Amino acid sequence: MERVAVTTSEDRYAGMASELIAVGLQPVRVPCVSIRVAEPDVLYRARAACEEADLIVLLASRPLRLLWGDGRLPDTPFVAVSPAVASDVASRGGRVAMVGEGKGLDFVDLLAEHISEKRVVMAHGATTDPRVVVALKDMCSDMHSFPIYCSMPRPPGPGDRLDAAVFLSAVAVEGWVQGRDLGDVTVACLGSATEGALRRYDHEPDVISRSQTYSELASSLAGWMRN
Numbered sequence: 001m002e003r004v005a006v007t008t009s010e011d012r013y014a015g016m017a018s019e020l021i022a023v024g025l026q027p028v029r030v031p032c033v034s035i036r037v038a039e040p041d042v043l044y045r046a047r048a049a050c051e052e053a054d055l056i057v058l059l060a061s062r063p064l065r066l067l068w069g070d071g072r073l074p075d076t077p078f079v080a081v082s083p084a085v086a087s088d089v090a091s092r093g094g095r096v097a098m099v100g101e102g103k104g105l106d107f108v109d110l111l112a113e114h115i116s117e118k119r120v121v122m123a124h125g126a127t128t129d130p131r132v133v134v135a136l137k138d139m140c141s142d143m144h145s146f147p148i149y150c151s152m153p154r155p156p157g158p159g160d161r162l163d164a165a166v167f168l169s170a171v172a173v174e175g176w177v178q179g180r181d182l183g184d185v186t187v188a189c190l191g192s193a194t195e196g197a198l199r200r201y202d203h204e205p206d207v208i209s210r211s212q213t214y215s216e217l218a219s220s221l222a223g224w225m226r227n
Contacts, residue, residue, distance in 0.1 A: 019218035032175030155179035170197035
């Protein structure tokens, strides 16, 4: 069975690993991302703001876990950047008001006519494209953003043979290249930002999923490796 490195942070490993198992691939835990969470008072203020908002904008699923753990999501409807994020909201009983296609500034343009008069909260990572944050603030009369975590590159440790590696973020690429060569495995990536990071290191990914879903990425990788 082909061995596939899952390079994401520990808290996102299980979701990708389960999709790889479903298509007959063997996931291997090779974290290349570490997460630093904001101070408790920042998380508290973000949760309180979400309860009072008209819309919560999510650019990733991680804020769901950091702000509400395994508990109930607020009644405030969510705007999700991609179908994968929308699915995570719905699976926890949250309300999804709108779904984007996983592209930062294009996603902002999609929101323009829907949020100008709304009270909007965005909980996000500290490395989020600042143009997205500024654009949202410019189009909202009442917009609050909370950087509640920071994703940092983490070099992979030494390990056994790997046939492929799955990258779910640009940060994971940054971590991987600190300890390994990109050319020694088949490379699969999720989304255009991750693809761009790979190309900055002069590496063309073998498999790209722009649908922003783990299942599609796993299926595409399995098909590539068995052709």
